[in-house]
Amino acid sequence: MTPAYAAFTERGLRLAEKLAASLPGSVTRCGHGGPTLAQWTAAEFVRSDALVFVGAIGIAVRAIAPHCQSKASDPAVVVLDEYGRFAVPILSGHLGGANDLARQLSALCGAVPVITTATDANGIFAVDEWAKHQNCQVLEPARIKAVSGKLLAGQTASVWSEFPLPGAAPAGVIPTQTQDAADFALTLFPAGNALHLVPRIGVLGVGCKRGTTIEQLEAAFAAFCEIHGLAPACICAAASIDLKQNEAGLLAFCQAHRWKVSFYSAAQLQAAPGTFTPSHFVQSVTGVDNVCERAAVLAAGGPLRIPKQAGGGVTFALALRPYAPDWRWQHE
Template identity: 40%
Template sequence: MSVKKIAYYALTSKGHTIVSRLAAKLGGTVYASRRLEAEGAAPFDSLSELISATFNTFDAHVFVAAAGIAVRCIAPHLQSKETDPAVVCLDQEGQYAISLLAGHLGGANELSTRCARVLDGQPVITTATDSVGVLSIDMLAQSRGLVINDISRVKFVNIALLEGMTVQLHDPEDWLGLAWDMSFEGISDPADWDKNRPGIWVTWHDDCPQGALCLHPRMLHLGVGCRLDVSKEEILDHVHAVFKAKGLALKSIASLGSVEAKRHEAGLLEAAHDFGVDPVFYSTKQLASIDVPTPSDMVLAHMNVPSVAEASALLATHGGELVVTKEKTSTVTLAVARAKGD
C-alpha cells in the first residue's frame, strides 16, 4: 500500500534536517518541537497531544525519535491492523528506518524502505513473512482488490506458510493468481474442505466455511431505484434481505448506481457510503440503451426510461450479467450484476 498523507515529527535539530529531506522527496507535513523554531515546520509543545489530533488524519507517521517515545505516543490510539495508519521510527542519524506499526496493510514496510532509500540508510522490517521472503496473504489480497472478512484469520495462514505447511485454497476464479503455487492445495469441492486445517476461501457468495480466511472480491454492482425521500434504512434493509436470500456477500459490493434524477437523494447517498462505495448516476439516455429482462411501464411513465435498477447494474459492469433481476419493496427496487470475466 502506497501511503499518501504523511506526517513527520522532529524533536531535535538533526531530526528536523532528516524529516525535511524526507518531506521534500516523499511529500507530507512536518512538525517540529517549538523550541527549535524550525523553518517550514508546524510547531508543537506536546508530542503526545499532537499525536492525539493527527493520528487518524494521516495515512502514515514518521518519527525521528527513540522507538519508546513513538510507542508511548501512539499506544492510546491503536484500534486494528485493518485501520491503523503506518508508523515508521528513525534514529537521529537516519541510519535505520524501523517499520513500527501497520507494516503490511498500512504500508509501513514500504514506507520504511522509501525513507531508507532517501537517506541512504537501512530499512528495518520485522514482519515474519517479509523477513524470510514468504508470501504475505494480507498484502496479496490487498493488491488484488480483495476484502478480508476477518483479519484475525490472516495470522493462521501466514504462520502455516512460514512453517512450510500446505494451505487449502478455494479460489475457483483464481482471484489470487495462486493456482500454480505448490504451497497451496486447490479445493474445488466444498465437501473436501477440512475445517481443522488452515485455508483461504475466495468468494462473492456468503458461503465461507467456519475457520477459513475468507476473501471477497468487490465485483457485485447494485442498481437501485427508489421513491422520493426514501430513507437509508429502507435501502439497506432491502439490500441485506436480498443478499441473504440469494446467498451473496455484502463485502463484494463494488458500486451502487441509479438514475441521474436521484443524484441528490439523501438516503441513496447515505446507503452508498455505508457500503463503502461512491454512488454512480446514469442519464436516461444511457439507461434506455440497455436491454433488460423486466422493463417496467410504470418506471417508463415516471422516469422516462423502461428500467433504472437493472439497467444501472448492467451499465456498471460494462457488458456483464445480472445475478439478481429486480426485487421490489414498496419504496426500493434492487438489481445486482457482475462483470464478465470476474
C-alpha cells in the same frame, strides 16, 4: 497511500520534507509552535492511512499505544531515525501496508528497511499482504494466524478462488476444489470456515421511491446480501439515475458506507451495454426501462453479476469492476 509525517528536530524535519517531496503528505514538527505529539497522533490516526515518525521508536510506540484497535483497521506506522539510516514498520505491516511503505521510504533516502514480520523474515507467502495487493477486504483477521502458522510450520495451506489465478501458486499454497475445504478463499460469497478475502470490486445499482429513508435502504441492503450470500465488503461504489441525486436517504446511505455514488441521465442509462430486466412502470416514471442494473454496469465498467431485486420500495443490482487477480504479494 498518503502519509502524514511527524518530526521533532530540525534535522528530522528536513528528512520528513525530503520524503514528502517524493511521497506527498502533510509534514508537522510536533511541539514546536504546532500540535503536541499527542494531539497530532490522535488526529492523524483517524484521518490518515499512514503515519511516519522521524525520530525514536520509543516516542512513536508511546504515541500510538492508546489508539491501536485492530490490524484490520489501524493505519500503517513507520519510524525512521532522523539520519534516514533505518525505516522500521511498527504497526499494520501487511494489511495496512507499513512494510511496503518502509521499503518505499527506504528507496527515497537510502535507508535499510527493517522488516520483522515472521512471514517476511522467513521468505514465506503472507496471505494478508497478498490480500492487500489484490484489493481485498479480509473478513476474519483472526484467521490470518492459522494460515501463516501452517506455512511457517512447513505445512501446506489450501486456497479456493472463484476468480482465475494464473501462474504458479507460492510455495506451500495448494489449490482445492471447494470453498469448504480451503484454508483461505478469494470470493464474493463467503461460506464455511476459511479465511475469506473479498475483492472490493462491486458496484451497487440503486433504485428507490421518492423519500426512501436510510433505514429502509439499510434493511433492503441487508436482505439483498443475505438472500444472495454476498459479502457487503465487496461493495466499493454505488450508482443510480440523476433523478435521485438529491434523495437525502440515498445520499446518507452511501455516505454511511463511504461509497462514491454516481448518477446518470435516462439517456446514458439507456445506452448501457448488455441485457437488462425491463419494467414498464420504471420506464413511465424515469424514461428508462431499468435503473439499478444499468447504473451498476455503467459505473462498474463491467458485467452484471446479480440482477435486480425489489422490495420495500427499493431495487438493488450488483455489477463488477474488471478484476484480474494474480499471485503477487510483495512490493515490486
